[in-house]
Amino acid sequence: MDWTYRLRLRHLQVLLSLASTGNLSQSAAALNTTQPALSKWLKELEEDVGLPLFERHARGLRPTPYGQALIEHARRIEAHLDVARDDLRAMREGGSGLVSIGTSGVSAADTVPLAVARLLERMPRAQVRLVESTMNQLMPQLARGELDIVVGRSGQQYDDPQLHTETLYTEPINFVAGSQHPLAGNATLTWNDVLAYSWIVWPQGTPVRTALEAALAAEGRALPSHCVESNSSILNLTLLNNTQLVGVASHRAALRFEQLNALRILPIQLEGFGSVSVYWHAENVNRAAVAMALESLRAFADPHMKEWHTA
Numbered sequence: 001m002d003w004t005y006r007l008r009l010r011h012l013q014v015l016l017s018l019a020s021t022g023n024l025s026q027s028a029a030a031l032n033t034t035q036p037a038l039s040k041w042l043k044e045l046e047e048d049v050g051l052p053l054f055e056r057h058a059r060g061l062r063p064t065p066y067g068q069a070l071i072e073h074a075r076r077i078e079a080h081l082d083v084a085r086d087d088l089r090a091m092r093e094g095g096s097g098l099v100s101i102g103t104s105g106v107s108a109a110d111t112v113p114l115a116v117a118r119l120l121e122r123m124p125r126a127q128v129r130l131v132e133s134t135m136n137q138l139m140p141q142l143a144r145g146e147l148d149i150v151v152g153r154s155g156q157q158y159d160d161p162q163l164h165t166e167t168l169y170t171e172p173i174n175f176v177a178g179s180q181h182p183l184a185g186n187a188t189l190t191w192n193d194v195l196a197y198s199w200i201v202w203p204q205g206t207p208v209r210t211a212l213e214a215a216l217a218a219e220g221r222a223l224p225s226h227c228v229e230s231n232s233s234i235l236n237l238t239l240l241n242n243t244q245l246v247g248v249a250s251h252r253a254a255l256r257f258e259q260l261n262a263l264r265i266l267p268i269q270l271e272g273f274g275s276v277s278v279y280w281h282a283e284n285v286n287r288a289a290v291a292m293a294l295e296s297l298r299a300f301a302d303p304h305m306k307e308w309h310t311a
Contacts, residue, residue: 003045003049011041011045012077013031013078014027014031014038015070015071015074016071016074016075016078017030017031018042018054018061019063022059022060023060023061024042024061049070051066052066053070054067072144076143076144076145080145097126097127097289097290098127098128098129098287098289099119099126099127099148099149099290099293100129100130100131100147100148101116101130101131101148101149101150102131102138102141102149102150102152103130103132103138103150104134104135104138104150104151105132105134106206106208106250106253106274106276107276108132108233109233109252109253109257110256111151111252111301113130114300115293115300115301116128116130116293118296118299118300119289119293119296123288123289126289126292128293134203134206135152135153138150138152139158139279142279142281143158143160145281148284148287148290148293149278149279149280149284149293149294149297150278150279151168151276151277151278151279151297152276153206153207153274154167154207154274158279162282162283163279164279164280165277165279166298167276167277168276168277168301169252169276170274170276171251171252171273171275171276172211172251173208173215173248173249173250173254173270173273173274174248174251174265174266174270175189175194175247175248175268176246176247176257176258176263176266177240177245177246177247177263177264178240178241178242179241179262179264180241181264182244183197183246183266186266186267188267188268189266189267189268191219191221194246194266194268198224198226198227199223199227199247199248200230200236200239200240200246200247201228201229201230202229202230203229203230207274207275208249208250209248210274211270211274212270214271214273215271218271219271228245233253236249237263240263241262246266248270250274250276276301278294278298280294
């Protein structure tokens with residue numbers, strides 16, 4: 001008989017515990033069993049699979065490449081079951097289901113919250129979970145099924161044939177500063193004006209940083225040697241409003257923060273552009289809340305796509 005027929009959810013939990021602790025004694029205690037029983041179970045599983053899943057060391061266990069592959073499958077199965085449980089719970093309580101959305105900093109200030117607002121207008125009882133992080137953290141969560149949708153920088157290549165991606169919009173970037181900054185009231189500015197101050201910049205590889213570097217290259221300029229580097233919108237806002245730092249933000253985020261009187265857009269033209277995309281797996285759109293979230297993201301982004309592509 002195929003060994004997968006004998007595998008139970010309890011076994012997946014055991015496997016994930018061993019992957020987490022790397023220690024038979026700790027996992028046995030956490031799972032309310034004994035170390036000999038756990039050791040025997042692991043030996044029998046490896047015999048069933050026909051491959052070594054863990055290397056035994058003096059300090060504990062380390063997954064082999066075969067073990068790591070099975071652990072990743074176990075994580076995906078567990079995540080899918082968690083989503084199924086929460087989705088049905090939301091529906092049982094009179095809701096419209098669950099959608100989990102991951103967003104990077106570039107889309108957290110404007111795109112995702114406004115799309116969620118539109119989603120909740122159409123599905124008031126939907127349960128929405130939002131996670132803000134970096135793309136290198138969000139995409140593995142999407143792959144494991146812990147997130148339904150990720151919105152963030154474009155142009156990333158992921159080795160997943162089931163992954164769908166769609167560019168939502170392309171936009172310019174702006175120099176920004178706190179509302180009391182000496183440059184905030186100027187009608188025009190030059191590169192020398194902004195280079196006279198220290199900068200706060202997004203980390204390398206983020207869409208705003210990439211667009212900034214492209215704009216600097218187009219002007220024959222270089223990034224100042226002394227910069228504060230941050231991937232947090234809230235941290236950046238606080239620093240810009242309590243220092244004389246100059247920052248850079250994507251246009252949509254800059255407009256949103258200026259409307260809230262949290263920042264001022266500085267009048268200097270930048271040539272760089274950045275794109276934001278949405279990522280999801282095909283099977284997720286069978287759930288109503290996920291499908292409506294994607295529709296809301298597209299509906300909110302579409303006018304801006306037209307605006308920037310025709311500018």
